[in-house]
Amino acid sequence: MGQETQAQTQTSASPALAPAPTPSSATAPDAAQPLSRGILSRSRLRSIYKAAISILLALVVTSVLFIITGANPLVAYYYMFYGAFGNTSFLIETLVRMSPILFVSLGLGIAFKCKVWNIGAEGQLYIGAFLGAETAIFLGNSPLALPASIVLAILGGMGWAAIPALMKTQLGINEVITTFLMNFVAIDLVTWFVSYPFRSTTADFPQSATIPASAMLPILIPHTRFHLGIAIALLAALPLVYFLMAKTTFGYKLRVVGENPEAAKYGGINVKKTIFLALIISGALAGLAGLFEVEGIQFSVMTSLSPGYGYTGIAVALLGGNNPIGILLSSFFLAGIYNGSVNVSIQLGQPSGIVSFIQGVLIIFVLGSEYIMRFLERKGVFKR
Amino acid sequence: MPLFNFFLVESTAKNQPIGDSMAVEDTVKEDKTQVSVSMANPNYAIYVEGITKTYSNGLVANNNVTFGVLKGEVHALLGENGAGKTTLMKILSGCLSPDTGSIFVDGKKVHIDDAMKAVKLGIGMVHQHLSLIPSFTVTENVALSIPLPGRLKLDIIREKIIAVSKNLGLEIDPDTKIEQLPVGLRQRVEIIRLLCQDVNILVLDEPTSVLTPLEVDELFRIVRGLKEKGKSVIIITHKVKEALAVSDRITIMRLGKVVRTLNASNTNERELASLVVEGFVPSTNGTKGQPGELALIVKGLNVKGNSGRLAVKGVDFLVRSGEILGIAGVAGNGQKELVEALTGLRKTESGTSIMKCCNLANRPPQFIIKKGVSYITEDKMKRGVILNLSISDNLALKCIEQEPYSKNMIVNQRKVESRAQDLIKRFDIKASDPCANVSSLSGGNIQKLMVARELSNGSILIIAEQPTAGLDVKASEAIHTKLLELRAKGVAVLLFSADLDEIVKLSDRIAVMYDGRIVGEFLSGSLDMQRLAKMMLGSTT
Numbered sequence: 031m032g033q034e035t036q037a038q039t040q041t042s043a044s045p046a047l048a049p050a051p052t053p054s055s056a057t058a059p060d061a062a063q064p065l066s067r068g069i070l071s072r073s074r075l076r077s078i079y080k081a082a083i084s085i086l087l088a089l090v091v092t093s094v095l096f097i098i099t100g101a102n103p104l105v106a107y108y109y110m111f112y113g114a115f116g117n118t119s120f121l122i123e124t125l126v127r128m129s130p131i132l133f134v135s136l137g138l139g140i141a142f143k144c145k146v147w148n149i150g151a152e153g154q155l156y157i158g159a160f161l162g163a164e165t166a167i168f169l170g171n172s173p174l175a176l177p178a179s180i181v182l183a184i185l186g187g188m189g190w191a192a193i194p195a196l197m198k199t200q201l202g203i204n205e206v207i208t209t210f211l212m213n214f215v216a217i218d219l220v221t222w223f224v225s226y227p228f229r230s231t232t233a234d235f236p237q238s239a240t241i242p243a244s245a246m247l248p249i250l251i252p253h254t255r256f257h258l259g260i261a262i263a264l265l266a267a268l269p270l271v272y273f274l275m276a277k278t279t280f281g282y283k284l285r286v287v288g289e290n291p292e293a294a295k296y297g298g299i300n301v302k303k304t305i306f307l308a309l310i311i312s313g314a315l316a317g318l319a320g321l322f323e324v325e326g327i328q329f330s331v332m333t334s335l336s337p338g339y340g341y342t343g344i345a346v347a348l349l350g351g352n353n354p355i356g357i358l359l360s361s362f363f364l365a366g367i368y369n370g371s372v373n374v375s376i377q378l379g380q381p382s383g384i385v386s387f388i389q390g391v392l393i394i395f396v397l398g399s400e401y402i403m404r405f406l407e408r409k410g411v412f413k414r
Numbered sequence: 415m416p417l418f419n420f421f422l423v424e425s426t427a428k429n430q431p432i433g434d435s436m437a438v439e440d441t442v443k444e445d446k447t448q449v450s451v452s453m454a455n456p457n458y459a460i461y462v463e464g465i466t467k468t469y470s471n472g473l474v475a476n477n478n479v480t481f482g483v484l485k486g487e488v489h490a491l492l493g494e495n496g497a498g499k500t501t502l503m504k505i506l507s508g509c510l511s512p513d514t515g516s517i518f519v520d521g522k523k524v525h526i527d528d529a530m531k532a533v534k535l536g537i538g539m540v541h542q543h544l545s546l547i548p549s550f551t552v553t554e555n556v557a558l559s560i561p562l563p564g565r566l567k568l569d570i571i572r573e574k575i576i577a578v579s580k581n582l583g584l585e586i587d588p589d590t591k592i593e594q595l596p597v598g599l600r601q602r603v604e605i606i607r608l609l610c611q612d613v614n615i616l617v618l619d620e621p622t623s624v625l626t627p628l629e630v631d632e633l634f635r636i637v638r639g640l641k642e643k644g645k646s647v648i649i650i651t652h653k654v655k656e657a658l659a660v661s662d663r664i665t666i667m668r669l670g671k672v673v674r675t676l677n678a679s680n681t682n683e684r685e686l687a688s689l690v691v692e693g694f695v696p697s698t699n700g701t702k703g704q705p706g707e708l709a710l711i712v713k714g715l716n717v718k719g720n721s722g723r724l725a726v727k728g729v730d731f732l733v734r735s736g737e738i739l740g741i742a743g744v745a746g747n748g749q750k751e752l753v754e755a756l757t758g759l760r761k762t763e764s765g766t767s768i769m770k771c772c773n774l775a776n777r778p779p780q781f782i783i784k785k786g787v788s789y790i791t792e793d794k795m796k797r798g799v800i801l802n803l804s805i806s807d808n809l810a811l812k813c814i815e816q817e818p819y820s821k822n823m824i825v826n827q828r829k830v831e832s833r834a835q836d837l838i839k840r841f842d843i844k845a846s847d848p849c850a851n852v853s854s855l856s857g858g859n860i861q862k863l864m865v866a867r868e869l870s871n872g873s874i875l876i877i878a879e880q881p882t883a884g885l886d887v888k889a890s891e892a893i894h895t896k897l898l899e900l901r902a903k904g905v906a907v908l909l910f911s912a913d914l915d916e917i918v919k920l921s922d923r924i925a926v927m928y929d930g931r932i933v934g935e936f937l938s939g940s941l942d943m944q945r946l947a948k949m950m951l952g953s954t955t
Contacts, residue, residue: 285803286807290797296759297812
C-alpha cells in the first residue's frame with residue numbers, strides 16, 4: 031500500500047511534468063521522430079517517465095535502508111505518505127514546507143537551464159534572510175518594513191551570488207566550487223552576526239531580535255501556518271519564472287547559452303552577461319526563500335534557519351527538468367518527503383536523516399535517468 | 415605513361431612482379447592473382463587494398479583506396495584538406511575501421527580493431543594535435559603507452575628511452591616535463607614513444623604544421639635517420655615542397671581517391687601541384703558583379719592562432735558592395751583565424767577592419783552582427799547551430815532581439831515560427847516541423863538551415879566559409895544562385911572555400927592566401943589556374 035500509493039501519486043501527478051533536457055540528452059539523437067506538439071509530446075512524456083523512474087528507484091533503494099534499520103518499508107512509506115498528505119493540516123504543512131523549496135528551485139531552474147551549476151543557494155538563502163530581517167528590525171513597526179525587507183533580501187541573495195558569478199565570468203573560476211564553499215562562509219557569517227553583534231537580548235540561544243509585527247507575513251488560512259509567502263511563491267514567483275523562461279528573449283538566451291555557448295557567442299549573445307544574470311537571479315530567489323521563512327514561520331533569524339533547502343532545491347530543479355511546472359510538482363513531492371520523514375521517525379523511531387538520504391539517492395538517479403531510460407529503450411520496455 | 419615505366423624499372427630492379435596495381439587507383443581492376451602476388455610481396459611493410467570509408471553524415475572519405483609502403487622508405491601522402499589522407503591513416507592506426515577493404519602487414523592480412531592492435535603490428539601514428547600530458551615527464555608519458563604488468567617500472571622505461579634516443583641521435587632528457595619543451599621536441603617525444611613500442615611503420619600527420627623552419631629541417635633529419643634504421647615513415651602533408659624534400663615516393667590523394675603514386679626523384683613541384691588540384695573544370699567562369707562603394711577595408715591585420723603564433727600576418731584587402739571576393743587557399747593557412755577576427759570571435763593583435771567608417775577589429779560579435787555582417791561558419795555543428803533547440807529557435811538566433819520577433823524582451827513566438835516556416839520553404843530544408851530539434855536533421859539540411867539564417871537577415875556583408883559543404887549539386891546550385899542574387903542587390907560577399915571550383919565560379923576577384931598572407935590576387939577574367947594552384951601550395955616560381 032505505502033509504496034504503491036506513493037508511486038501512484040507520482041504517476042498521477044507527473045503528466046504535467048515538462049520536458050527535461052538533461053545534459054546527457056544532448057547526445058541522444060531523437061532523430062526522425064515525429065514530434066507531435068501539445069502538452070503531451072513524445073519528448074515530454076519521455077521526461078515524465080524519466081522522473082517517475084528516478085523516484086521509483088530512489089524509493090526502492092530507501093526501502094533497503096528501512097529494512098536494515100528494522101522497519102517494514104511498506105509501513106514506513108504509509109506513514110510517510112500519511113504524514114505528508116494524510117489530512118488537511120498535514121497537507122497545508124506540506125505546502126508551508128514547499129514554499130522555500132519552490133523559491134529556491136525556481137531560481138536554480140533558471141541557472142541550470144543555462145548550465146550554471148549554482149550549488150550555493152543555501153548560503154544565498156541565509157544572507158538574504160539575514161539582510162532582509164535586519165532591515166525590517168531596523169525600520170521597526172512601519173509599513174515600509176515588509177517591502178524594504180523584501181528588497182534587501184533580494185539584493186542580499188543577488189549580491190552573495192554575484193561574487194561567484196563575477197569570479198566565473200571574469201576569471202573563469204568554476205562556479206560549482208565557489209558557490210558551494212561560499213555556503214559555509216555565509217552560514218558561519220550569519221551565525222556570528224546573530225551570536226554577537228545582532229544577538230537578541232532576550233533569547234537564550236543565539237538568534238536575532240524578533241522582527242516587527244508589520245513585517246510578519248499575514249496568515250491566509252486561519253489556525254494554520256499558511257502565510258502570504260506561499261501565495262507569493264505560487265501566484266507570483268512561479269508564473270513570473272515561467273514567463274521569463276518561456277516567453278522572453280532572456281529565456282531564449284538562457285537556452286542557447288546552456289545548450290551551446292559557442293553558438294551563442296557566434297550568434298551575438300553576450301554569454302558572460304547571460305551567465306551572470308542567471309546566477310544572480312537564482313541568488314535573489316534563494317534570498318526570498320530565506321526571508322519568507324523568517325517572516326512567515328520563525329520571526330527571527332536563527333542559526334538553524336534552513337534544514338538544507340538550498341540543497342533540496344538542486345534535487346527539485348533537476349527532477350523537474352528545470353521547467354517551472356515540473357519544479358512545482360517535484361517541490362511539492364520533496365516537501366511531502368520532508369514532512370513524511372518526520373512522521374516516519376516519530377512513528378517508527380527511524381532516523382530523521384532519512385529525508386537527506388532520499389534526496390541524495392534521488393539526485394543520483396535523476397542524473398542517471400537518461401542512461402537508465404536509454405537502457406530500458408534498448409531492452410524494449412519503452413518505445414524509442 | 416612515365417609512371418608505368420617507373421614501376422617496371424622498380425620491379426625489375428627488385429626482381430619481383432609488383433605490377434602497377436598499388437600505384438594507380440584506376441588500374442586496380444585487374445586479375446586477382448597478380449594482386450595477391452603483390453600483396454604477398456615482402457617488400458611492402460604495409461599494403462592496403464580497396465579501402466572505402468563512408469562517415470555517418472554520408473561523406474565518402476576514402477573511396478576504394480589501394481596503396482603500399484615499402485620497407486625502409488619515406489612515403490608522403492599528399493593532398494588538399496579533405497582529400498582523405500588522415501582518414502586513411504586513422505584506419506591504418508586503428509582509430510577508425512573501414513567499411514570495406516583489406517590491410518596487409520608484411521604480406522599477411524590483418525584486422526586492426528584498435529590502436530593497441532595497430533601498435534602490436536608495428537604501426538604507430540603521431541597525430542596532428544600532440545597527445546602528451548604536459549605536467550608529466552618524458553619518461554612518464556612514454557610509460558603511459560607501454561603497459562607493463564605489476565608495479566610501474568619507470569627505470570626500465572627511462573633506460574629504454576635513452577637507448578632509443580642514442581641509437582637514432584634523438585637527444586632528449588627523459589626527466590624533463592613536457593610543458594618545458596618546445597613543440598618540436600614534444601613531437602620528438604611522440605616519435606620516441608612509438609619507437610619504444612617497437613613500431614616499424616610511423617605515420618606522421620601534418621608534422622610540420624606546428625613547426626618553425628629550423629624545426630622542420632631537424633624533423634626531416636630524424637625521418638631520414640629512421641629510414642636508415644629500416645623503419646617505414648608515412649608523412650601526411652599538403653605541402654608539395656615538403657613532400658619532395660623528404661620522401662622517396664609520393665602518393666597523391668584527391669576527394670578520397672588515390673590519384674597516383676610517383677617516385678620523388680622522377681617528378682617536380684609543378685607536376686605535383688597540378689595533380690593535387692587538378693581535375694576541375696570551372697562550370698561558369700566568374701560572372702561579373704557591379705562593384706559599388708567600399709564595404710570592408712582590411713588593413714595590416716595580424717591575428718594569433720591557437721598555438722600563440724601569428725596565423726594571419728599583415729593581411730590587406732578590400733571588398734566592395736555588389737562584389738564577391740573569393741579567398742582561395744589550402745585550409746590551415748590562416749583563413750579560419752582571419753574569419754574569426756573579422757567576425758569578432760578572435761582577438762586581433764593589430765590592424766583594422768573598417769566598415770562604414772567603423773573599425774570592427776576587437777569588437778564583440780553582437781556589435782559586428784548589428785553592423786550588418788553575416789557569417790556562414792565552417793564549424794556548423796560546433797558553432798553554427800544549437801542541436802538541442804528547435805529549428806525555429808535556431809533560425810531566430812540572430813534576429814530574436816529585433817522587431818517583430820520580440821518587443822520589450824517579449825518573444826513573439828508566432829512571428830518566429832512563421833519566419834521559420836517561410837525559410838524552410840524558401841531554402842528547401844527537409845524538416846517535418848519547425849518545432850523539431852535540429853538534431854533530427856541531416857547534415858546537409860543543417861547546412862541549409864544555417865545558410866538560410868545567414869542569408870536572410872538583410873546584411874550588407876556576408877562572410878561565407880564553405881557555404882556548400884556537404885551539399886549535393888542541386889542544393890549547392892541553389893545557394894550559389896542566392897549568393898549571386900544578393901550580390902546583384904549590392905551585398906558584399908567574402909567567400910572562403912576549399913572548393914576552387916566554387917571560388918572560380920562565383921568570385922569577381924580571387925585572392926590567394928598562403929601561410930597567413932595574401933600572396934596574390936586575380937581578376938576572374940584573367941585567371942591562370944596553374945599559377946593559382948601553385949600559389950595555393952606556397953610555390954613562388
